[in-house]
């Protein structure tokens with residue numbers, strides 16, 4: 364309530380400035396701040412949240428500039444009508460690029476940065492070689508602006524102010540929404556986000572479109588502000604450079620970070636880098652920025668937020684085994700008998716390597732099936748095929764009679780398939796609680812309500828004994844706890860089928876016993892489990908049936924005791940020691 368009142372007060376004061384007789388010089392100065400706030404905040408919605416760093420923000424801003432320049436001067440559109448048109452066109456271009464680029468998660472990092480930068484050059488070349496600009500620039504000084512701010516400067520100030528409000532409100536609501544949580548997960552590990560149920564492709568497209576639309580709208584306003592637009596100024600590489608710098612300084616992963624960075628850099632620039640000793644001023648600003656970025660690598664706002672939130676650092680702390688709840692309730696009641704998962708002649712090739720050569724097996728509801736076999740026999744590949752991480756070369760996988768092979772991993776996750784990773788792959792910038800809650804939120808087809816998400820999250824944290832580490836970041840956890848966060852994330856989705864990939868690997872004997880006990884309790888709650896394991900005492904203790912893979916196909920399948928004594932299994936896998 365207090366926050367809301369302060370926000371309303373600040374908005375009211377800023378909105379009234381043009382009517383209080385403030386000089387045009389100061390209104391223009393504030394307009395420039397709003398301008399950078401919009402560009403930096405809009406950049407953050409794509410690049411800060413998802414980690415897809417764009418160096419092409421000038422392209423979308425420029426599309427906005429030239430949309431307004433063209434529509435007002437050549438087609439006599441009213442200025443205000445060109446703003447949504449500019450936003451729409453920028454969003455459409457972004458979606459067209461995204462449809463190609465976002466298909467796979469491979470085109471990120473420097474590839475995405477270079478690609479978006481080259482989009483700027485392409486758009487600039489098109490504009491400068493057509494009637495849109497013809498290389499000479501476009502005058503907009505005669506364009507009529509609606510008087511919403513007492514004077515012409517006041518009106519432009521108001522347009523900039525409204526744009527900044529819209530950008531900040533958009534970023535704020537995205538940051539606090541399910542969509543925003545999905546974007547932040549994409550930032551940390553896109554493959555895992557997808558496997559946990561986040562529709563990564565759609566989310567990236569939407570954030571790119573929103574980010575570009577805001578930049579395009581700001582371009583539309585700025586075209587009228589400058590009055591004469593040129594290709595050189597509009598598509599200057601300094602636009603994305605400033606925007607990136609502002610966002611890093613303020614904190615790109617927070618809704619307010621880019622805006623704070625924009626205010627600081629714009630004010631510093633005007634205060635220090637003008638006058639007789641401008642060079643020293645610029646060097647001073649650059650040095651100050653370097654120091655701040657080194658001291659606060661995640662940016663000013665996230666660092667302050669973290670400090671105020673008093674996040675505890677529990678590195679190496681003993682595990683709170685005591686808080687474990689004894690029973691975990693799955694989403695669907697499980698029994699024995701009916702087939703839950705069916706793999707029919709599943710094959711997978713990586714180029715010339717045939718990782719799976721025709722796996723056929725059934726998993727019954729409520730059972731634990733152990734997947735064992737020598738290194739390279741295809742166990743992890745099969746887990747990756749069931750969870751949809753790898754596309755299928757041939758064959759068919761069904762879950763309760765419904766084909767899941769060929770579906771996106773997030774759809775398979777929403778059908779009730781959850782998995783863990785041999786080497787834990789946690790979302791590093793999310794706390795344990797946020798890691799688990801994200802999976803509770805995204806891991807169902809119908810979309811759980813907030814109360815159900817909270818219950819599932821708390822239940823999973825308590826079940827895995829992690830309740831006292833809920834506010835800790837993954838970097839502060841030891842391997843055992845990281846593995847248990849993997850468990851908690853999978854359980855929070857309330858899966859019908861749980862895939863465990865070598866969860867015991869790397870744990871000491873006491874931790875193995877603890878994990879085995881937990882898997883037993885998960886099973887007694889009715890969840891069906893497939894687990895890949897090399898540790899034979901765990902296999903014998905847990906498995907109802909064992910499938911032995913060899914060279915990409917099932918060599919033997921049955922009760923653990925009998926299967927392990929099968930001479931074929933002994934010869935390819937267990938060797939003399941076990942047989943004895």
Ligand SMILES: Nc1ncnc2c1ncn2[C@@H]1O[C@H](COP(=O)(O)OP(=O)(O)OP(=O)(O)O)[C@@H](O)[C@H]1O
Nearest residue numbers: 713716717718736737738739740741742743744745
């Ligand atoms: N992404 C990939 N690209 C190319 N080859 C792969 C890929 N993933 C797996 N393979 C190959 O497929 C085969 C099966 O590998 P997989 O990891 O499934 O075996 P595994 O039984 O899980 O082995 P381990 O017990 O060592 O984990 C191996 O020859 C492996 O090199």
